[in-house]
Structures are given as C-alpha cells and as structure tokens.
Amino acid sequence: MRIRVGGGRSTTREPPFGWGRLFVAVFGGPIAWSLHLLVSYFLVALFCSTGWPGLGIALAAATALAAAAAAGSGLLAWRAWREHVDGQPWDSALSDPRGWATGFLLVVGMVAAGLFLLIILLAGLPPIFLSGCGAGQPLAAGGAP
Amino acid sequence: MSTAPVIRPRDEEKAERFRKVWDSPRGIDGIIREINNIPVAHRYMASAFSFFLAAGLLALVMRTQLARPGSAVVDPETYNQLFTMHGTTMMFLFVIPFTEAVATYMLPLMLGTRDLPFPRLTALSLWTFIFGGLFIFSSFLFGAAPNGGWFAYVPLTNIEYSPGINMDFWDIGLSVAEIAAMGAAAEIMISVLRMRAPGMALHRIPMFAWAMLIVAVMIVFAFTPLIVGTLMLELDRKGLTAFFKPEAGGEPLLWQHLFWVFGHPEVYIMFIPAVGIVTHVVQAFARRPIVSYTLVVLALLATGFISFGLWVHHMFTTGLSPVAMGLFVAASFLIAIPNGIQVFSWIATLWTGRPVWRTPLLFVVGFIIIFVAGGLTGVMVGAMPFDAQVHDTYFVVAHFHYVLIGGVVFPLFAGLYYWLPKITGRLLDERLGKWNFWLMFISFNVAFFPMHVSGLLGMPRRVYTYPEELGVGSLNMVSTIGAYGFALGVALFLVNVVVSFWRGRPAGANPWDADTLEWSETSPPPNAQFERIPVVRSRHPMWEQDSLGPVDARTRKLLEPLDTAPTGWRGALVVSVLDGRPLALVHVPSPTIWPFVMSIGFVVLLAGALLDSLITLGVGAAITAVSTVGWFWPAKTERLAIEEIGTAAEADRLPLAVAGPLANGAWGTAVLIVVLLTALVTFITSYFYLGNGPFGWPPTAPDLRLPAIATVLAAAVAGAGFGLLRAARRVERKGARRLWTAAAMLLSATFTALSMVAYLGMSVSPSSSAYASALVGLLGFQWSVMVMVFVMMGVGAAWAWAAPRDPRGHGVAFNAALVALFSAASWAAVFVTLYVTPRLW
Numbered sequence A: 001m002r003i004r005v006g007g008g009r010s011t012t013r014e015p016p017f018g019w020g021r022l023f024v025a026v027f028g029g030p031i032a033w034s035l036h037l038l039v040s041y042f043l044v045a046l047f048c049s050t051g052w053p054g055l056g057i058a059l060a061a062a063t064a065l066a067a068a069a070a071a072g073s074g075l076l077a078w079r080a081w082r083e084h085v086d087g088q089p090w091d092s093a094l095s096d097p098r099g100w101a102t103g104f105l106l107v108v109g110m111v112a113a114g115l116f117l118l119i120i121l122l123a124g125l126p127p128i129f130l131s132g133c134g135a136g137q138p139l140a141a142g143g144a145p
Numbered sequence B: 001m002s003t004a005p006v007i008r009p010r011d012e013e014k015a016e017r018f019r020k021v022w023d024s025p026r027g028i029d030g031i032i033r034e035i036n037n038i039p040v041a042h043r044y045m046a047s048a049f050s051f052f053l054a055a056g057l058l059a060l061v062m063r064t065q066l067a068r069p070g071s072a073v074v075d076p077e078t079y080n081q082l083f084t085m086h087g088t089t090m091m092f093l094f095v096i097p098f099t100e101a102v103a104t105y106m107l108p109l110m111l112g113t114r115d116l117p118f119p120r121l122t123a124l125s126l127w128t129f130i131f132g133g134l135f136i137f138s139s140f141l142f143g144a145a146p147n148g149g150w151f152a153y154v155p156l157t158n159i160e161y162s163p164g165i166n167m168d169f170w171d172i173g174l175s176v177a178e179i180a181a182m183g184a185a186a187e188i189m190i191s192v193l194r195m196r197a198p199g200m201a202l203h204r205i206p207m208f209a210w211a212m213l214i215v216a217v218m219i220v221f222a223f224t225p226l227i228v229g230t231l232m233l234e235l236d237r238k239g240l241t242a243f244f245k246p247e248a249g250g251e252p253l254l255w256q257h258l259f260w261v262f263g264h265p266e267v268y269i270m271f272i273p274a275v276g277i278v279t280h281v282v283q284a285f286a287r288r289p290i291v292s293y294t295l296v297v298l299a300l301l302a303t304g305f306i307s308f309g310l311w312v313h314h315m316f317t318t319g320l321s322p323v324a325m326g327l328f329v330a331a332s333f334l335i336a337i338p339n340g341i342q343v344f345s346w347i348a349t350l351w352t353g354r355p356v357w358r359t360p361l362l363f364v365v366g367f368i369i370i371f372v373a374g375g376l377t378g379v380m381v382g383a384m385p386f387d388a389q390v391h392d393t394y395f396v397v398a399h400f401h402y403v404l405i406g407g408v409v410f411p412l413f414a415g416l417y418y419w420l421p422k423i424t425g426r427l428l429d430e431r432l433g434k435w436n437f438w439l440m441f442i443s444f445n446v447a448f449f450p451m452h453v454s455g456l457l458g459m460p461r462r463v464y465t466y467p468e469e470l471g472v473g474s475l476n477m478v479s480t481i482g483a484y485g486f487a488l489g490v491a492l493f494l495v496n497v498v499v500s501f502w503r504g505r506p507a508g509a510n511p512w513d514a515d516t517l518e519w520s521e522t523s524p525p526p527n528a529q530f531e532r533i534p535v536v537r538s539r540h541p542m543w544e545q546d547s548l549g550p551v552d553a554r555t556r557k558l559l560e561p562l563d564t565a566p567t568g569w570r571g572a573l574v575v576s577v578l579d580g581r582p583l584a585l586v587h588v589p590s591p592t593i594w595p596f597v598m599s600i601g602f603v604v605l606l607a608g609a610l611l612d613s614l615i616t617l618g619v620g621a622a623i624t625a626v627s628t629v630g631w632f633w634p635a636k637t638e639r640l641a642i643e644e645i646g647t648a649a650e651a652d653r654l655p656l657a658v659a660g661p662l663a664n665g666a667w668g669t670a671v672l673i674v675v676l677l678t679a680l681v682t683f684i685t686s687y688f689y690l691g692n693g694p695f696g697w698p699p700t701a702p703d704l705r706l707p708a709i710a711t712v713l714a715a716a717v718a719g720a721g722f723g724l725l726r727a728a729r730r731v732e733r734k735g736a737r738r739l740w741t742a743a744a745m746l747l748s749a750t751f752t753a754l755s756m757v758a759y760l761g762m763s764v765s766p767s768s769s770a771y772a773s774a775l776v777g778l779l780g781f782q783w784s785v786m787v788m789v790f791v792m793m794g795v796g797a798a799w800a801w802a803a804p805r806d807p808r809g810h811g812v813a814f815n816a817a818l819v820a821l822f823s824a825a826s827w828a829a830v831f832v833t834l835y836v837t838p839r840l841w
Helices: A019-050 A055-085 A101-123 B012-022 B028-033 B037-066 B076-111 B119-142 B166-194 B207-237 B252-286 B293-309 B322-334 B336-352 B359-381 B384-390 B394-424 B430-456 B473-503 B553-562 B594-611 B614-632 B636-645 B664-691 B705-727 B734-762 B770-802 B807-840
Strands: A002-005 A010-013 B570-575 B582-588
Touching: A019 A055, A019 A101, A019 B293, A019 B322, A055 A101, A101 B293, A101 B322, A101 B336, B037 B076, B037 B119, B037 B473, B076 B119, B076 B166, B076 B207, B076 B252, B076 B394, B119 B166, B119 B594, B166 B207, B166 B594, B166 B664, B207 B252, B207 B293, B207 B664, B207 B770, B252 B293, B252 B336, B252 B359, B252 B394, B252 B664, B293 B322, B293 B336, B322 B336, B322 B359, B322 B384, B336 B359, B359 B384, B359 B394, B359 B430, B394 B430, B394 B473, B430 B473, B553 B570, B553 B582, B582 B636, B594 B614, B636 B807, B664 B770, B664 B807, B705 B734, B705 B770, B705 B807, B734 B770, B734 B807, B770 B807
Parallel strands: none
Antiparallel strands: A002 A010, B570 B582
C-alpha cells in the first residue's frame, strides 16, 4: 500500500518490501515448526499403519527440512533488516527505530526464527531415543479392514 | 513523567451536538438498542462475572460434599452435573467472555479510537452470550443439567449412555456462546489492526492490545474445530450421523482430537490476556516501561503458536504411539520458554523499578507465585510416564487450578482493581483490597495445595465421594476450608465494589499515573471517548508526550473532520496496519434494535434444535431472517456521511471508507473466510482420520460425472466472483456489477442443486456409516458456503437494482465476491478429497 507522508512531498511504502516477504520473515519460524509437528505426526501414522521401515530416517529428514526453513526465515529477516532498517534514525526514548513497525517486526522475526529452530531440533530428538511404533495402537485406528 | 493534558474543544455548541450523537439511546427500548462499546461492555462484564459467582457456588457445593469421606450432601448424578457445569461455566461463560468484555471496554480507549469496528456485532455478541448462558443454566430448572464432564467425552456422551437432554443443552448452548466469542474476536482483531490513534505503529501498541490481537486470532482457529465437533456430536446424538460410533466405523478418539485441538489453545486463550493485564499493572506500579517489550511480544506470539501443538498431551493414556506422543512432550516442555521470558521480564521490571505496593500489584505478585507453581507441575504432567500415573487424579485438578486461578483469576482481579476506577470513576478501598488479596492468596493455597497430595495418594477426580481407607479425609477437609476462605475473599471484593460506589474517593483521570491512553480520558469516560483523536509518538504516551495533539500541520488538517466531529453521525478513523498512518474515516453505526432481535432468533432456533421441533425452528429462522434484513437495511446516517465526506481520496483529505479493501466490512469478510477455511480443514482432516486416508476407504470410489460438472460450475462461480471483484471497484461499472451478481446467484444455486442430486444418487444414509457421515459433513459444508454466496449476492443484487450508484452497494458486492472466490476454492478441496483421493489408492 502506497501512502503519502510528509506533507505530500514524498511517498513511502508500508512495508518497504513485499507483504509476502515480511510474512515469511516474521512467521517463517513458527510455521516451519507447525508443519514439522504435523508432518512428523502424519509420518508416524503412515509408517506405523503400513509397517514400512525407516520411520526414524523419515522423521530426521523432516526435522532437517523444518530446521533449514526456520533458519532460512531468520536469515531473510536479517537481510531485510540490513537492507531497509539498519542505519535509520533511532528514537532513544523508545529504543526502536522511529516510526518503523517493520523494523520491530523484523527483530521479532529474527528471534522467533532462533527460538523455533531450537524447538524444532529438540522436537526431533524423541525418535532417536524411542524407536518403532511401540506398544501403542496405530494413530488413526479408523475403519480400515 | 508528565501527564499529557486533554485538549478541550473551543466550540462548546458543536461539542454538545457531537456528544449527543454518541449518547446512549433513551427510553425502555434504549436498553436493547444500545450498541456503544462502553455500556455494552458494562453489561458483558456484569453478566460474565455473575456466571463466575454461579460457578463458584457450584464448586462450594462440591467441596462441601467432599469435605468428609462417604458423605451424601448430593447424590452422584447431581455431582456429575455440578462438576460439568462448574468447568463449562468457568471456561465458556466466565473467562473468555469476561476478558473479551474487558477488551470491549478498554481497547478503544487504549488504542485512541471511539468504538469497535462493528458495534452491532458487539451488541449481538452480548445478547447471544447472555441468552446462550441462561439457556445452559436453565437446564437446572428441568433437573437436566449437562452431566458428561466439561470435555464431554464420547462414547459416554453418545445417546446410548447419556440419554435425556442434558448433553444437548451443553452441545447447543455452547455453540451459541462460542459464536458470540468468535464475533467478539473478529472485532478485537480488526480493532487492533486498523482502529488506532495515528502514530500508534505496531511497536507502540499497548501490551494488552497485542495480547488480545493474538488471542482473537487463536479463538478463530481454536473455536472453529470445537463448533464442528459439537455439531458432529449433536448430529450423532440425534441419530443422524455416526462420526463417533465405533459400531458404524466411527472413532471416539476423533472427538478427543477435535476437543483438545480447541481445548489446549483455550488454556492460552485464557492466559494470554492475563499477560497483557499484568504487563500494564507492572508498568504502572513499578513506574517504568516493561523490560524488553519486543521479547514479551515475541513470547506471546510463540505461546500462541506452540499452544496449538500440545493437544495430544491430554491424550497420553489413550494408547497412541510413543513416538508421536514424544513430539508433543517436546512441545509441552518447550512452551515453558516463552512463558519464562514473560515471567523474567516482569520480575526484572519490578526489580529495576520503584514498586508501589498497591492492591493490583499484590494480585500480580500472587499471580506470579501461583502461576509458576502451576507451570512447574505442568512440566511434570507433560512427561508421559508421570502423566500416566497421575492422569485423572486430583493432582491434575490441583495443577490446572494453579494455572487457571493463578494465571487467569488473579490477573483479572489485578485488572479489576487497576481499571475499575476508570470504569466507575471511584477508587476502591485499599485496606479492603489488601484483605481481599491476602484472603484469596492464602485460602487458594490452602484449598488447592493439598490436592496435589490427595491426587498422588490415588484420589480420582469426578467421583462424588471417596472411602475413608484412602486416607485423604483430612486433606479434603483442609481443601474445603480453603475453598470457603476463597469464596469469602471474592465476597470481600464485591463488598469493596459496592462500598466504593457510595463512598469511594473520586478517581480522577489518572489515579495511578499510568502510561497508556485510557488514562487521558475522564473517569468514567464518555461514550464518544476521544472528542479529538489523540496522536501517538511513543509507547507510553502519558509519560513521554507533552501533548496528545498533532505536531505537524498536515496531520492536524487530516484529523480536522474528527475534531468534536462529525456531529450528524458517529465517525472514527482507520489507520494503516503497520505504522498507524491515517487512511480513512469510517461511519460507526447508530443504536439499533436488530442485534437484540437476531439473538432472540438464535435462541428460538436453539430451543427448536433441542426439542426437535420443526415449527420452533421455522419461527427462529423467520426471526433471524427478518432481523438480517433490518440489519442490512441502508442507514440514512450513512448516506449523510457519504454526502458530507465523500468516498474519493484527495490530497490532505481523508475519504470515507465504505467499500473495498479500505472498509472494515471487507476485513470482517476476510475473518469470516478464515473461519470457513478452518472449518473446511477440520472436516477434511476428520474425513481422512475416520477413513484412515490412504489405507482403504471408501470401498468403492463414488461416481465422478455429476461432481465433475459441479466443478465446472464452481469454476464459473469463481469467474463471476472475479469479474464482480473488478466491477465493484468502480462506481460507474454498474452494468458489469449487475451481470456478474446475477451470474453468481444462478451458478451457485445450480451448483448446489446439482451436487445434491449427485449425493442423492449415491443413496447412502449418513447414519449408516462413518464414511457416509464424513461425506455428508463435507458436502453439507460446501452447500452452506454456496447458500451463503447466494444470499450475499442477493443482498448485492438488491443494492445493484435499487441504488446502482450508491458506493455502499459496491462494498456489499466486493464482500460477496470474496466469499464466491472462497466457495470455488473450497469445492476444489472437497472434490479432491471425496472424488479424487479414493482413485489414487
């Protein structure tokens, strides 16, 4: 959205780059974690109901992919910060770039990426210690014949 | 720190007219026509708090029964009703509505605007909530209160094991309370994103606004699966479907998944607003900004996300695969990280500030102590082996009361002591407040700490008594004494409030010397709230700004139409999402009777569903339809507003937003689409879960011919929607608007008819098998969406023919077009699920 500011003399974009990029930069980490959880859950259901081998490897691959995605979103946030926010005037009373919600969101995105990267890696640990489908029932015990 | 002065208007006569526009409607009908956020929030808070008291009384009866082993104060059936209603009421009729009511009151004040974006929806939420709550409680009159536990597990709640209408009351009443909560959530979301003071960029909004924004998004994603689940349960109970019936291929565990996918986020939906409240109290009484605002916002965001990945930890004893459960153990442990960030931030703020130990801060400290204890037992029960031992014992009861009373009730009391002076204009008594706090804090621990021990000793929850030999008699007596002490603490609070009404000292605008915008207004604030729109340049405007007026000439000129104005209609400002730059003016609806009438329609519909009475259902539908027409009837004041301001943007002059992406209506439609999308995903996931997806269900793939034609029609609906979207952006394209609207109506009707014929051709009865139930669930959803498209397009058509040049009609068309596009996308997903995937395997 293009918005006129400063008495109509100049224009500035909000955000200074695309909404899609901002979205990935802020929510990329949490979304990677959500997908990691859902995909891992599905993989357990799939491998345990079919009896296929290699559940551990599949889960490790999912963890690696999700971790890479979270790290990638953090990198994206950092690069957007470098490109558009770093060096802008700061408001000392607020410890934030003046008038820049985008800068704030990018910082949130960077930290979120780190936090969720950690969470993804930790969530990837159980399959290393718990192997197989165990004594439990298959996850989706529906109307399969 | 200086208190920013409130700018008084110069033109008193104009100001008088301005206030009159915002005045509450008078007369008896004024009570039901009221829609302004402040009076509506008064009623919302009062009714939700009444439900809190009622649920507390139910708990006291339970504690009396449990005080001694083998006592017979109540019989087992009554006890079942008591614990079901206690939990249900506290969750659905107290905590969520009460926090939403506080937000309804406080958010416009804190954000520097004049009302919520959809005041009629505020009123609808209020009445629907009150009637839905009374509906559930009316079951006591018939001796048929819900008795299957607040999480209503099947098969216990199937009709075979819970005959009678007890659980129907729960199912139906709850859906209505949830719809009210979703309405309020949509308002809160759009309010925080768009209706703020100019300059209030996202990094300057008050923490409570952040908290409510995140909670509102969570409500949309969490409540929708529950509404779908309760619908399935009710249909099962009426014998129409077999979602949860194993004998027909259904799956009781599906209910647990649907319930807890709502139920765990629910815990954080209740807790996150508390984080917002606590942050404000800590800031105000430590006399300094919160330590690391950014990290606290991050923590809220992370909590919101992670809370959706914990639900399986309620199902550790259901026999799921240990590897799958391990994933959820990890998430359950890790949510302690963001919660830890918040707690350390508050401690650091108090540590480095100059704390003033008034009652609100005492409640906050009590909260921190109790909540941390509850969090620690939470990590304990998050571990599978430990959980297997204490599952369904009083240890769990102790844990979640530490989390919920500590994490929600104490912060709410802190918030009440903090904000009631703003709401009533009078200070509460400090000495009574301290007695209130200490009584509640000590007796809480007396009541609930022993439950950890009785749980470890093997006392199960939800059983109406226990044998003496279990050795938990004295522990239970102590718990009961604590519970009565806690009730006394709550009674002291009520005494304090009543006394302050008569004898309380006047609060003044800012009794705590606090930092956010609500303290710039008089206590109590007028309905219009801000006669002039404040301009924000700081996160703590009352501490860091000398003036709340605009500093530059251009902003002053932009905001001029809102200086004690408009005087003929209710007007407010919308700003850009990120940086809070002024974008447009909006018209805020005037008092109207229709939200009240519509909620009556809902209640009659409920009664019809409960009693299986087609006549009652018909009357309810008729009332709802009439009120819908009344609701959307073009308002004259809006017409005046358009004539006064105009809808075209000009240099240094804000337009009036009535249509398209600038208008709040389009944002509301976007929220509706997200709700529909969540419901669709819930239905599809349930389908695959029941049918075990790739593993052999259904036996034969359904016929493809008619559904394929329906797909072409759905694509055509999308085409019409797309055409309409383009046509709706320009007022002069009235011909195209009519054409596309008519096409969309015709196509959506044909689609629905054809798809119904295709279904009837399959001749399956939805109650015969879980497959047929899941099939009908998905098709029924799709038909509902198409009917919605038809109705919205119908409203658009009425506009297009009656007032082709009225820009408001373009808004209606734009919103209908958005839903039309969604309907096609939704059919694509349904089509692939029902007709394509069976052919893949």
